[in-house]
Amino acid sequence: MANVKNKLNRINKCFDLPEGLITGEIFIELMANKQAVLEGKCSVLQYSDTQIKINTGNGTIEFFGANMCLDTLNKEGAMISGTIQKIEFS
């Protein structure tokens, strides 16, 4: 599996494509600190007003803030809104 990923990464570099486009890594788009749009397969590990923990397959992303809300969650991605104060990758 790791071998296949490495190969795909190489192709990515050859064609100067954005990192992780072929390998299916999660793509995060931030609108200031108000909204975050996550594209790619993800699931929720922890969900509360102040913290949302998302599992991306390769690791986890934690959003810290106030009035956090998971607007939508489906197969293609998720949308988080609220006042985002901190993002942690692990």
Next chain:
Amino acid sequence: MFMLKSFRYITGYVKFSGKGVFPERFLNLCANNNILVWSPKIKYGELSGFMHINDYKRIRKIAKKSCMRLKITKRKGVPFLINRYKRRYGIPIGVALFFFIIVYLSGFCLNITVCGDGVLKTEKLENALAKSGIYIGRDLSEFDADTARQDFLIKNRQYSFAAVNIKGSHISVELVKTNKKRMKKLSKTPCNIIAKNAGKILKVKAYEGRISVKIGEAVAPGDLLVSGVVELTNKTTKFVHSEAEVLALTRHKLEVFAPFKTKQKLKSSEIITRSVFKIANINIPLYLGEVEKPYETKKQVKKYKIGGVELPFKKITAKFSKIKYKKITLNEQSAKAFAKQKMKKLIKNKLKNTIKSSQKGKFRVTKRGVFYSKVYFCEENIAKSKKILK
């Protein structure tokens, strides 16, 4: 966002809340099974969110898997609204009837506007238009604007141009009046001018034709005044449409009769008002019963407008005042006064402003009543056209 909200409202959605061990797992399973949960919130271990009604039916297994106990807290949307009112048959019937009436009535003419220089929408014009098939309540599916326009122009020569346009259920008619000179040209059939009454010629003003009388000459009714047959210099004849003004001194003997026993018309002070609501060509009476004859009526029409557009209904109010005939016997003096009144009315109708002088009136008393006769000398136009060729 508005579109999304209205779509959700039309399809129907529920607000749910649930308690359980793994609310996050429940959200993940929903996402994997293509069940849309929007605005989910977890507070004090309780999950709440929104979901489409069809999706809610599918989440039983998911809820069981994630050890969640769910319940609906709010129902919103059109399906619930329909369900709530499904036993009220009047509402769907009313809605269906509303649309049916809208669609049905749009097939009829609901309003007519008439425009043009100096053209007014009078009752006379409305009747003329109605004769050509342009009236309120006309079925527009069978209405041919071009045929109606041609028909109107043939029947009404005083208009030289007409345009009939249909805009939805509204007909607009544009009219142009015929020039009077042109009207005269149109009626140029050869004719003579003859005397309408007997009299002494005072003045002849011939616009066309050959004068056949002299000033001071006496003429009898039917005598030729201006001939339409004109002899040309090359000894040929030409028929023309004679036009002339022939002023003559005429004598009129008028006689009226005032009987001693007569009927007097008395109006009662009681006025009965009856109203009718007219929609297109249908009259809806707003009263019960009938008004006994004889009576005199005065009509009032109230038209309704919105933004200057006349609506297809009006209220017609008629005021009936009852009439009673009372038999009265006049004495000679009052009969004479009554005869004089009658004579005044007769002059107004017959002679108008042509009277130059008059002789003293004579009364003749009989058993039945009083005859009143008077001779008037008038100056009037006695010209009357008569076709040469029939």
